[in-house]
Amino acid sequence: MKDTLVVEGGPLVVTPDGSRDLPAVAAARRAEIEERLTAHGAVLFRGFDVASAEEFARFGEAVSPQQLDYVYRSTPRSAVTDGVFTTTEYPAEQEIPLHCENAYQRTWPLKLAFCCLVPATTGGETPLADLRTVTAALDPALLERFATRGVRYTRHYRPYIDIPWQVVFQTETREGVAAYCAEHDIDHTWLDDTTLRTAQTSQGVATHPRTGERVLFNQAHLFHVSNLPPETARGLLSLYGEERLPRNASYGDGTPLAPEDLAAVRRAFADAAVAFPWETGDVLLVDNMRMAHGRRPFTGPRRVVASLMAPSG
CATH class of the missing domain: 3.60.130.10 (Clavaminate synthase-like)
Incomplete structure (x- = not known):
């Protein structure tokens, strides 16, 4: 895996240096990924072969054996496949403010993952903000x-x-x-x-x-x-x-x-926000207690799915 920074304060970008099978790479190098996540708060995997929700689900299983269901919901979402949901289904013109997933609950996912299956025509970024x-x-x-x-x-x-x-x-x-x-x-x-x-x-x-x-x-x-x-x-x-x-x-x-x-x-939150444009097949792994996330308004057919992992308690 090769590392770069796409934007200061944003995720560490990891690209392939061999296999493009992200679930297999994640399973083999899970400890390294955990170290990068702790150090940077978010890791963006770019250039791997992730073309479906099912492949994304395999990545989630490789990163964390514990997948969370989405109960006591605060926003509308739909199940896509095991352990994978749509991101919040608010109208495209609406911005979703920066927040930490399920922080209104007493237990929450320690990790989140997002996968961009179809990027927006314009906008639609998932901004991040370092909680520190x-x-x-x-x-x-x-x-x-x-x-x-x-x-x-x-x-x-x-x-x-x-x-x-x-x-x-x-x-x-x-x-x-x-x-x-x-x-x-x-x-x-x-x-x-x-x-x-x-x-x-x-x-x-x-x-x-x-x-x-x-x-x-x-x-x-x-x-x-x-x-x-x-x-x-x-x-x-x-x-x-x-x-x-x-x-x-x-x-x-x-x-x-x-x-x-x-x-x-x-x-x-707004002052700390950083954003990057999604590319098809991008997978973003987020430390939910280090980075808040949101959604910018967009045009076009944006399709980003999510997985909640590693319960806090």
């Missing part, structure tokens, strides 16, 4: 509040608003929801025949298991109502009030999050 840089840019007092209080995520599921509870919990029954919530310490209440409320308090910061670095690790900046366009936020507030918004976030003790603090978090 993001964390260092924030007021230490804000980080301490996140660390000591955690973040509480409150969601309301209604027909035709946001994604249905059946999709979120991957079940068609209330009993299935109750069982999942009990197992994962999620409060849940049926407010009426069609409205479900859930709430869970999770971490605000977390410690990287390999490097020992403490980093910002939550999705308060995504769940909070201030993340919505102002017109949308006003409309939802007028319909449901702050207590019954489709999704919102507070500190774990119920204290409101200051919009200016969340604006500072978003600025820190």
Whole structure:
């Protein structure tokens, strides 16, 4: 494998120096790949023969024996093959802010992998941001509040608003929801025949298991109502009030999050962002506690799939 940097602060680019069979290379050189991932936070495999979701799934199995399902979902996705999902199915003109996968949950994948099967005609990059840089840019007092209080995520599921509870919990029954919530310490209440409320308090910061670095690790900046366009936020507030918004976030003790603090978090992510253009067959391996990721708007038929690996707990 040959190494280069495509952009400063971005992933380490690895190209073939022999075999182009990426799953076979990953299986044979797994320890080397792990070292590169720890050192750089993201590794981009380029120029290998990866032309299908099935070949990408083989790579995931070679890198990590533990593949995660996507339950307690926050965005719409579809299963493609075993252990492989579409990336978030939001409209092409919409930007997906930088975030760490499943950071709103108490357990999360330590690794992510993305595979570009069809690049966008324009745009569609998957920007990355080093969490160490993001964390260092924030007021230490804000980080301490996140660390000591955690973040509480409150969601309301209604027909035709946001994604249905059946999709979120991957079940068609209330009993299935109750069982999942009990197992994962999620409060849940049926407010009426069609409205479900859930709430869970999770971490605000977390410690990287390999490097020992403490980093910002939550999705308060995504769940909070201030993340919505102002017109949308006003409309939802007028319909449901702050207590019954489709999704919102507070500190774990119920204290409101200051919009200016969340604006500072978003600025820190934006300032740390780096991006590279996708090429057909690219595979990107990401340390989920070192690098945040997002999606730029795009035109054309972009098809990027993803895999979640190595549960944190």
